[in-house]
Amino acid sequence: MSDLAPKTPVLQLTGVHHSYGDTPAVRGLDLSVGAGEVVCLLGPSGCGKTTALRIAAGLEPVRAGSVELDGVIVTRPGEIMPPENRNLGLVFQDYALFPHMTIAKNIAFGLPRGVDTAGRVKAVLEQVGLSDYAGAYPHELSGGQQQRVALARALAPEPRIILMDEPFSGLDARLRESVRDRTLHILKRSKSAVLMVTHDAEEAMHMADRIVVMRQGHVEQDGTPDSLYLRPVNGFVAGFFGDVNRLSGRVSGGAVDTPLGVFDANGLPEGGAAQVVIRPEALALSGEGSGAVQVKVLASRMLGRTSLIHLCTCQTTGQELHLHARMPGRYLPDEGAMQSVKLDRSQVFVFPAEGAT
Structure with a gap:
């Protein structure tokens, strides 16, 4: 679709x-x-x-x-x-450059007759920022430069x-x-x-x-x-677009009840098995207050632009439900600390169980 x-x-x-x-x-x-x-x-x-x-x-x-x-x-x-x-132009995973040919000859290879070969090679080398490498051989270039040569060769026939x-x-x-x-x-x-x-x-x-x-x-x-x-x-x-938390449940009264809250079942059949998919960035954590949902910190890791916090609901629900939260910047609560969760429901999705695996 x-x-x-x-x-x-x-x-x-x-x-x-x-x-x-x-x-x-x-x-x-x-x-x-x-x-x-x-x-x-x-x-x-x-x-x-x-x-x-x-x-x-x-x-x-x-x-x-x-x-x-x-x-x-x-x-x-x-x-x-x-x-x-x-x-059409083809760019393969291994670039498929001819090792015995210069960069210029690699690009010219396969150009149709009647084309201004020298002019076209010069133009595409300028386009990919490799004008100074026309006489070089593939083994003399870095991987990134070889990739650009492969792209130039694909572009050459327009x-x-x-x-x-x-x-x-x-x-x-x-x-x-x-x-x-x-x-x-x-x-x-x-x-x-x-x-x-x-x-x-x-x-x-x-x-x-x-x-x-x-x-x-x-x-x-x-x-x-x-x-x-x-x-x-x-x-x-x-x-497929990143790590997600998956929670299982059944539809009751048009909703799915989970340790992180109750979510609209979006028309799924009553009594049917459902899976609630929650992105880690949907979990906003705070060490203050006593929010409706409390989770225990298992580990915290700084990943650069974000921090990844490993959590569980075992202390508050008795279930061994492990979760990931992703917070912007540096956020590293201590192992064993309790955290309140505020959920961004726009990043929570409910699907039939068979469609969420």
Whole structure:
């Protein structure tokens, strides 16, 4: 389901099915990417996101459905247009640079005849900030620089769409942040449609105009980063965007009663099993007063911009319910201290039990 109407599609996958032997990989996938739009396929390993990207690239066939580029069908059962005829750029996880070629020759490789090769190579090297490295070889560059070369090579033919498979996964955390930020600005200036695969929710939120969350070969939710974070359709989507607290209960009188309070069941059937999903930042802690909910501190850890506090309700409810709270800045109550909880209910979600696992 999507909460955002896509722009005029450059890439359109409709009802796509694909299997490896008897194992389904993609099941009934519908996906659109518009001009100038960055769409991220997000999900755990084995969910079908890389297979979907390879189908879009023309590297995998389909058993059912179709792929269109600019309204032209390029893949359907029994027919597949090869990648080199699709006017697309590919950026792989390992960058796939030729070690025996200079950076300039790596970028020029694959440019169509009739193109001003030297001019185009110079232009894209300037675009990615590597003008001084045209004569260097891949092994002489850092991982972040190699990633930018791979991006420059993908941009060189001025493709209508760029496909990126986990492009930042080989970089260390600090470098990854700076490289992906620069990459986003480059992609936006290019006006190309972009489809990117990642398993990192924070990366998807940083890069994407839309995120498509996949599980077991199909789409769980499709929407803007803020809509998926604030209005997840189930506990799987909610939990994919960071640590969550999960509380179980049953619907009684249209509500679910938990140690942290009573929550509207949102129309779930009476007597049915439910799961309440609460983000750690929804728990605001205070050592003062005697709030309606009291929790015991098990451990406190400073994480930089936030503090993570491990809690339990064991002393007040007799239940071994362990919780996490995330507080801004430095907040490190002593182990064993009692804390009052004030809950931000906009970050509390109630789902059927089977949909929250």
